[in-house]
Amino acid sequence: MVTVRAPATSANLGSGFDTFGLALDRPADVVRVSKAERTTIEVTGAGARYIPEDPKRNTVGAVAEALDAPAHIHIDKGVRPASGLGSSAASAAAAAVALDELYDRGHTREELVPIAAEGEAAASGDAHADNVAPALLGGFTVVTDDGVTRVSPDLSLVACLPDIVVSTRDARKVVPESASMADLVETVGNASTLAVGMCRDDPTLVGRGMDDPLVTPARADLITGSGTVREAALDAGATGVTVSGAGPTMLAVCRPGTRRSVAAAMVDAFDEVGVDATAFQTGVGDGATLYD
Ligand SMILES: Nc1ncnc2c1ncn2[C@@H]1O[C@H](COP(=O)(O)OP(=O)(O)O)[C@@H](O)[C@H]1O
Numbered sequence: 001m002v003t004v005r006a007p008a009t010s011a012n013l014g015s016g017f018d019t020f021g022l023a024l025d026r027p028a029d030v031v032r033v034s035k036a037e038r039t040t041i042e043v044t045g046a047g048a049r050y051i052p053e054d055p056k057r058n059t060v061g062a063v064a065e066a067l068d069a070p071a072h073i074h075i076d077k078g079v080r081p082a083s084g085l086g087s088s089a090a091s092a093a094a095a096a097v098a099l100d101e102l103y104d105r106g107h108t109r110e111e112l113v114p115i116a117a118e119g120e121a122a123a124s125g126d127a128h129a130d131n132v133a134p135a136l137l138g139g140f141t142v143v144t145d146d147g148v149t150r151v152s153p154d155l156s157l158v159a160c161l162p163d164i165v166v167s168t169r170d171a172r173k174v175v176p177e178s179a180s181m182a183d184l185v186e187t188v189g190n191a192s193t194l195a196v197g198m199c200r201d202d203p204t205l206v207g208r209g210m211d212d213p214l215v216t217p218a219r220a221d222l223i224t225g226s227g228t229v230r231e232a233a234l235d236a237g238a239t240g241v242t243v244s245g246a247g248p249t250m251l252a253v254c255r256p257g258t259r260r261s262v263a264a265a266m267v268d269a270f271d272e273v274g275v276d277a278t279a280f281q282t283g284v285g286d287g288a289t290l291y292d
């Protein structure tokens with residue numbers, strides 16, 4: 001039997017749609033695998049009743065098939081599904097590491113990125129790798145067709161999860177199909193600023209670089225109160241606030257020492273518009289961890 005923990009992740013960070021991802025130090029999924037003739041799946045934990053146990057519809061089933069590694073797979077969900085915190089990716093990344101170890105396949109973490117991304121295709125219809133990359137490797141990751149680049153920044157973060165469900169599949173339908181040159185120039189400038197900030201552990205640059213004129217505004221209507229929550233977090237000490245992944249979680253980058261007040265401000269702001277919310281005070285985390 002092999003057990004692996006893989007973390008929640010926040011994709012896009014505003015300006016890096018389908019490219020940027022950040023591993024959070026909590027929450028996380030824990031996946032346990034043992035060899036079997038055919039793959040079977042059991043799910044417990046946060047939102048388990050919404051997650052299919054059919055291997056064709058669960059991200060870990062697609063990973064088992066891609067690795068030709070049939071197993072009984074138990075998933076203990078710490079990351080709520082349809083949260084914008086890479087729930088489907090956490091399971092896929094943990095399963096990729098666990099099954100690779102169980103069957104002694106010898107893949108590197110980088111080689112497991114496209115394999116775990118097959119799981120994402122089962123969940124959202126697209127094999128986007130911006131969640132599975134940080135879930136496997138940890139830190140801040142940049143995914144392109146040529147591979148993954150990563151650094152391990154030290155940042156204070158708040159992830160505020162409202163009691164709203166937004167499926168990634170639906171949120172991908174509202175993304176514009178084309179962009180003006182002006183919006184592209186702004187996006188490249190912001191994304192570059194953010195990347196420099198990540199390399200320097202600089203929350204001001206990271207926060208400024210999270211602004212995005214293209215994807216985030218198109219998705220704002222899917223999250224009741226997102227504008228109010230953003231303003232409240234900035235007033236309380238955040239340097240930048242954006243939609244985490246496809247939402248509904250809102251992610252704030254915080255100045256040192258402001259995490260608690262930012263978390264409270266975000267929960268209160270959701271409350272003002274009649275939405276219950278939970279805030280995680282977190283930081284940048286490691287990738288999937290193998291337990292003995
Ligand atoms: N192992 C899994 N963990 C979480 N969700 C899964 C899993 N396998 C399949 N799904 C499906 O994926 C969808 C959630 O994924 P997604 O919308 O991308 O949310 P998130 O942003 O939390 O990853 C749900 O429809 C869920 O049933």
Ligand SMILES: N[C@@H](CCOP(=O)(O)O)C(=O)O
Pocket residue numbers: 009011012017018019083084085086087088128130131168171172244245246247
């Ligand atoms: N780039 C994807 C990221 C989806 O992240 P999730 O955590 O919501 O699954 C997108 O924005 O669609």
